[in-house]
Amino acid sequence: MNISSKLHENAKRLPDKPAYYFQDAACTYRELDGAVSKFASALLDMGVKKGDHIALLLGNSPHFVIGLYGAIRAGATVIPINPIYTPDEIGYIINNGDVKVVVALDLLIPLFEKMEDHLPKVEQLIFCETPKEKEQELDVTKLSIFPKMKSFTTVLASGNPLYQGPTINDEEVAVILYTSGTTGKPKGAMLTHKNIFSNAQDTANYLKIAEEDRVIATLPMFHVFCLTVALNAPLMNGGTIIIVPRFSPGDIFAITKKYEATVFAGVPTMYNFLLQYPEANVVDLQSLRLCISGGASMPVALLKSFEQKFNVLVSEGYGLSEAAPVTCFNPLDRPRKAGSIGMSIVNVENKVVDELGEEVPIGQVGELIVRGPNVMKGYYKLPEETAHTLRDGWLYTGDLAKMDDEGYFYIVDRKKDMIIVGGYNVYPREVEEVLYSHPAVVEVAVIGVPDMNFGEAVKSYVVTKENVTEQELLAYCQEHLAKYKLPSSIEFLEELPKNTTGKILRRALKDQVLSK
Known part of the structure; x- marks a missing residue:
């Protein structure tokens, strides 16, 4: 399958049921x-x-x-x-x-x-x-x-x-999702038909998405979060998708009310915009039975404020492209724990391990690893990267996590220095490579800094060998990077902090920002 x-199969079973709505038109x-x-x-x-x-x-x-x-x-x-x-x-x-x-x-x-x-x-x-x-x-x-x-x-x-x-065949590759790598070049995660189908079906069943559900798809469909949770999952169980070309708080309120939507999936930034929307009407969202959050950790204060104002459950989850993507969600049949990514969904196993791959005690921090029918076949044309990430049947996520005594997982930090801007992943090295290619730049370090609207913003530190302005470097970046990857600011330094081997210490720069 x-x-x-x-x-x-669903078309034969539900021929006249709307599969999706788009711009006021229905398609069965x-x-x-x-x-x-x-x-x-x-x-x-x-x-x-x-x-x-x-x-x-x-x-x-x-x-x-x-x-x-x-x-x-x-x-x-x-x-x-x-x-x-x-x-x-x-x-x-x-x-x-x-x-x-x-x-x-x-x-x-x-x-x-x-x-x-x-x-x-x-x-x-x-x-x-x-x-x-x-x-x-x-x-x-x-x-x-x-x-x-x-x-x-x-x-x-x-x-x-x-x-x-x-x-x-189930093991043939259905989708290749390119995700930024630590080398700065995107890596293609090969997802088989089994990976894509199993995760869509298991997610739909775990979140109890049924024929009567109408799911808002406003997250970008080219992103794995929307692809599985708001597109494939509803179609697996005969639900209806409400296709929204782009996110706008006003549109979401109007569309939810008009179509009596039951499920909304978004990143924390979207929930913040909905919460702060001056013309927000609680009644407009009363048809929602469930809100799903992913792509980045949702601040507990935001989660609680949203739930209290709109009287709807927000279930946080976790996933990554290499796992098609969902591995965890807060369950719907027991209390949701704020700040947690929830528990392993059906057929997927999550575990927290130390540097040797041994499971750590409950409450202790380690690397989150995953196995199940959703885990990718490997990276396209990158056997060494594949061997590093897939070991003994487990996918090593690169994220630091811990598990409590009830089986709920919590993301503690990113093992890699990934920056999440409005739910999109930005890897510092990719931005650094662009700045390094500018003739005036000698050294670069890129970190994520807190941002009220988008969770995090990209900040760059540079050492130059000749006069160049911040505006000139930003304009240069615009030629080579997507908008959400662009630095929000560039700071000029005489030198960057380094360890004894000469490695640039991004953490030292981040600590300076957080201490201010």
Whole structure:
């Protein structure tokens, strides 16, 4: 079983039930399943073979849902990419991921036209139409990449709604999720059909998502949190997704009330914006039975304030791309513990170990490791990284945690120096590499600092060999990094703190910030 075949099964069982709502229009399970089959068969006609890689550069939309499930039904491997990444970031993932077909927003066509010579493996570009003003419309016939291009509408119209695709093995790779590595280059976590399906099904069952549930999907679908919790999980049990293109507090209140949504999934930043929204109406959220928080630790004060104001349970969980992603959630059948990521979900085992891999006593801090049917196959084309992360059947998360005597886990700190900006992961080394490439920069250290709106912000410290302004360095970063990875400030120092071996001590810089 995989997520696409489960969708087909639900379409036969619940043909006329809404699978999703988007911009006031409903799409039934029968209609969605037919569109998925048409897209899958059209890919076959375009020369896509089982195992080929297809990249999705899309926002939250029916295009993403049909593209994901259609590619999987065709036996292809899907690589979701954040469409606001810079050309450098997009180009690296497409080339490293051996992408054959790109499905992207039509707004990105000019970008691909400029990148054409740098993407030798891409054979086809399917562009998805977005509403725009007449003067903004694009004349695609004038672009040199045009022979490789087809519109999503045209591709879909050419497909067979009865096509069910090739036989797919559970251990074949369904999705490759690129996550930033400590070297600064993204690593592709290979998730099999078993990984994706089991985690979606187990999460849906653990959170009791059922046919009557209507789940708001406003987290980005290209991110594994939304992909599993707000997209795949509802479709596993016949629920309905409410697709929201972008997060806006006002829209969430209005949409929740209009569709009587029952489940909302978000990162702590979203909950803070909802709580602080001046026109917030408690009545608008009264249909919610459950709010899900992940992506970063939620401040206990925020959690309690939100629950008290809106009278709805907030269940915190934990996950990572390499685990498809969910490993823990606060259970719904017993008291929720504020500050905890909850307990192991069904079929997944979490454990806290020391440097030797031995389980530590209850209450003691160690590294969180995970095993289960959701754990990735490995990193794409990175056998050494895979061997380091997957050991003796366990996934080493790199996060420091502890467990209490009731089996609840708590994240204590990040073993790696990861910075979480509004739920997005930013690795210091990636930002440092960009700054290091500037000719005026000699040394760099990047840390995360507290931020009232986004949890954390990126702060950079630099040592330079010639005069350069903060504005010039920030402008340079904007050319090479996505917006959420950009430093909020750059501070100039005569020298950076180092240990006796010459290693730069980020922790010393962070301690200085926290002591102020």
